[in-house]
Amino acid sequence: MHLGFWTWVRGQFFTQKPVVKTDLTGKTVIVLGANTGLGFEATKHFAKMKPERLILACRSQSRGQAAVDKLKAATGYTKAELWIVDLADFESVKQFATKFDRDGGRLDILVENAAIGTFKYAPTKEGWESSLQVNSLSTSLVALLLLPAMIKTAQQHSTVPRLVVVSSEVHYWVKIEKRVYENPDMLKTLGSAEYCTDKAMRTRYQLTKLLNVFFVRALNARLTPSTPLIVNTVNPGLCDSELRREISGIQAVLASLVVSVLAFTAEEGSRQLVWAAVAEQNQPEKLRGEFISACKVTEVADFVLSPEGVKAENQLWDELVDILGKLDPRVTENVEKYLSTI
Template structure:
């Protein structure tokens, strides 16, 4: 478990250097790339001469501004803006279809986009927004692009990576027993009845970061060990972030003070995303299903590793595949072709 004292000590640890490598010819995609740690990560990748660098953003204006800002900061002049709105399944499907039609390779997918809502808001797909954005759509992107990444590995003799940005706050959330035994857990968690309770929404971000860890573990468990694809989860640490811009009242005041006392810059947090995408080039298998923090592999929450956690993870996976299969039937064929039942 991560104690609050462990958290404090981590925020005062010496900064880790930025990991670098030559990305010539490779394609990097960063979701949520127009601001914060996502944008800072693109700056680091741009300095490594990638063949293609795709900034996947929700807003045309903000995304284009990020592309121009990136060019001014790094001199990298060929960054591409692709639009994707994770609060809209149709947008995610369109993004994946565009990538299929583009015909290019995909070596690194950094899934950084997230929201930090504390009040219930429904998407047009009738899901609670943070559950759809942080979890369902994040998983949908990864699964839809999985065949392209495995093909990239085969065609170019490389080992692509999916990096899911989670958080150390996953240590501080445990699912209630009755939820763990609910065969429709995700639907319950996304329902108006569950989310209308203020207490449930106050811990929503913690829940979604736990679900990110479950997804990484679940996907890794279903990939054959010989599959040339690494999926890992990473915590960037507590950083200055727009995620908490929705805070109000006492919560906003406390966060304001904590940021000024403890928070990393977005640039420092982004180094963890880069590390997760590039570390252990000689032995990438070390990062299969790993949870990364402070440029090293850490053990996840006790709940995740417990028998109840393992059972919950499998239940969530099965429900997620059913939900996403209804969103896009390709999910079922991808799961059948590339994944196997969890061992």
């Protein structure tokens, strides 16, 4: 599928459907990036469905606690839990997963919403470009470390958990260069200081969202059809949120202008996240491995479906598992135990 600019603009004027609802009694929901924007609005919707546990996974203790307090005031829900995780720090992600292994119990819905957008190269302490690590590598690491909990939940409670990765329609507007996808170290190349020129950074956010699409498709392809786990990725559309907080200067001014004219509210965008997480209760298989936009399954970008895209997807998966497996052996163990090979 190709998404033209004016088609995208028209889509921003569509009226959003009401939020879909279901009964989450007894279930556990985790939302990454839950203290603000889309993540916080999604937690408000989930809270009204009365889950047994609702975990707000946030980077900041103070902002996270403020979100928990706001959630209680807005919904009356009293079971929200604040768990700290910094996706710019792999050790923090590992500690988060270890805590869940120890204290989490069942896991029915994991919404991976946390992301940053920036035009400037800034490496993390592990040496990766920051938005690549936060939006792609750590997002994938959380998913792979919590995979056993979701499968165990399915087996013990006869339910079908869901892993929702928040991507974007901007993945239609970027490709991985031939010189990169022909390189055996694609991710290392994309995360290097040498590659992250000013030009490359102008489309960095789009690239990370493309990588999210590839990750979901690759993970789903390696889950056997009988595995009771639905993995999908969702596009909330352009929304007025704090995603632009990393942008400054003329880019910030232009982004604010576009947002003021075209953006959905964060609450409207959050309905897409909730739809991906709880819709189609009677036929969840319809959402397996899919890209969701405007509350329906939508075809991904032509590049993703092309022979070059398929090659890049498989190559990215292999490199990702190798990188994350060296960070935490549990990744390798989980991949070998729960996933098939292609």
